[in-house]
Amino acid sequence: MPLYLGLMSGTSVDGVDAVLARFEPGFEIIATHSTPISAELKQRILDMATGKGESIDKLGVLDKDLADLFAEAANNLIEANPIPRSEIAAIGSHGQTLRHRPSLGFTLQSGDPSRIAEQTSIKTIADFRRRDLAAGGQGAPLxxxxxxxxxxxxxxxxxxxxxxxxxxxxxxxxxxxxxxxxxxxxxxxxxxxxxxxxxxxxxxxxxxxxxxxxxxxxxxxxxxxxxxxxxxxxxxxxxxxxxxxxxxxxxxxxxxxxxxxxxxxxxxxxxxxxxxxxxxxxxxxxxxxxxxxxxxxxxxxxxxxxxxxxxxNVQSTATLGLDPDWVEAAAFAWLAWRTDSALSGNLPAVTGAAGERILGAIYPA
CATH class of the missing domain: 3.30.420.40 (ATPase, nucleotide binding domain)
Structure with a gap:
């Protein structure tokens, strides 16, 4: 069955987690890898997120550089494991959140998925949050x-x-x-x-x-x-x-x-x-x-x-069979699988959206 690769960089901005998983006939983690974010790039992300480095040029360059990092994270995982790219149906990239303003009707995740698809030769699915927002939801959590x-x-x-x-x-x-x-x-x-x-x-x-x-x-x-x-x-x-x-x-x-x-x-x-x-x-x-x-x-x-x-009883998700470090990246592999299968990925009761929606946009390999 096809594999899906999830990429996640959260608000801690400490690295890009990559998880390769399959979801049919059952859930299985195939491989994991973490690629660090350099101190220089982290500072640029934080400056942009806090409004200290805002300009259209800086935003555009950051979008490009983050995409290159996400592509590197995906390639690092693939190259560290004997996995043919042809077996990976799609990459699900969350992107790096720079601004989340559901009260104003927008959320901004950076990391150009066209560049990820180009540099990995794998179909990339991204921009998961904005369809939920368009349907009246918070776009988070997904x-x-x-x-x-x-x-x-x-x-x-x-x-x-x-x-x-x-x-x-x-x-x-x-x-x-x-x-x-x-x-x-x-x-x-x-x-x-x-x-x-x-x-x-x-x-x-x-x-x-x-x-x-x-x-x-x-x-x-x-x-x-x-x-x-x-x-x-x-x-x-x-x-x-x-x-x-x-x-x-x-x-x-x-x-x-x-x-x-x-x-x-x-x-x-x-x-x-x-x-x-x-x-x-x-x-x-x-x-x-x-x-x-x-x-x-x-x-x-x-x-x-x-x-x-x-x-x-307070435990980590490792007790349930999934290491706590990889849950979010696995979730975006799962969301990519849902989108690729034309299935909804949001829960309206969670986000407040008007209904279930197929999330994300697809960028062909």
Whole structure:
């Protein structure tokens, strides 16, 4: 059966994950590979995403350079494994989100899919989010449909929590006749990563050790949790447009100075509580919680989530057979398969779209 290759670079901007998978007759991961993003390119992405590097020329060059990186990531996976290109039906490329403004009716993912198709000689499917937006949806999150297909289990309430730069959840009721719900819960790793980068020039907090060394500041925590986004009902999605270092700085400037490690501890607690409040809003009784994304490697964050979700078994999606590092890239391989098969890829109850839609645009090899 044909194979599909998914490419994903999230709001953490730490690398491009590539997953090769098949979906018929059943789901199987064939190969995985991660290609790092250079510090120079990451800075250009962040400058563009935060409005510090905006110009049409810079946007166009970034679109080209990101496409070259995505093509390199796909080629790296293929060349590292004995897989004929002829067996790969399509590449599903999420692109790099530079701006997500569903309230204004647009979302912007960069990484020219024409260049990916040209450099890989493989049909490329991209631009998954905008059809959902055109149908009145948020365009995000899209992975809940994949979560439902792969992880739902009759008789067992489950919640899949993806902690990338932002965090989102998918409720998977044990009663499979009930509606699947999903939405962004708020920041995941984005503030944690940016704060340790600012203070210690590190890309992330290894195992959450620095955060674990600090003390939670209750005044800062209360201010962060008072953000109106958390009171919005789903469907809802968010990004760096809201949860940024500028946003954090406003709150830090309104409290007495605290230690840098205490800020990190408070940010970890903030992420854990905002996620667990979102889980509680689902009304499930002690659902199983499965974590994926980079946050699954933050042991301190995992412990804080478990602390704020008493009665729920908190594990990574590895327990369900899929390494937490590869869930999102696998989801975009799945979305490419759905589009290639003329099947819908969104869940209207999650995004708020008017109905199910075939997502993405196809760029022939």
């Amino acid at each position: 992975v809940p449909a994949f979560h439902r297909a792969l992880f739902q289990k009759s008789g067992t309430d489950r919640v899949i929590i993806n902690i990338g730069g932002m965090a989102n959840l998918t409720s998977l009721p044990g009663d499979t006749e009930q509606m699947v719900i999903g939405f962004d819960t708020g920041p995941g790793n984005v503030l944690l990563d940016e704060w340790i980068s600012l203070q210690q020039s590190k890309a992330y907090d290894q195992d959450g050790a620095w955060g674990a060394s600090g003390m939670v500041n209750s005044e800062l925590l209360e201010r962060l949790l008072d953000e109106p986004f958390f009171q919005l009902p789903p469907p809802k999605s968010t990004g760096r447009e809201l949860f940024s270092m500028d946003w954090l700085s406003i709150h830090l400037n309104n409290i007495s100075p605290i230690g840098a490690e205490d800020v990190q501890a408070t940010l970890a607690e903030f992420t854990a509580i905002s996620i667990c409040h979102a889980v509680a809003s689902l009304g499930m009784s002690s659902p199983e919680l499965y974590i994926c994304g980079g946050g699954a490697r933050n042991l301190h964050l995992m412990q804080r989530i478990a602390r704020h979700a008493p009665g729920s």
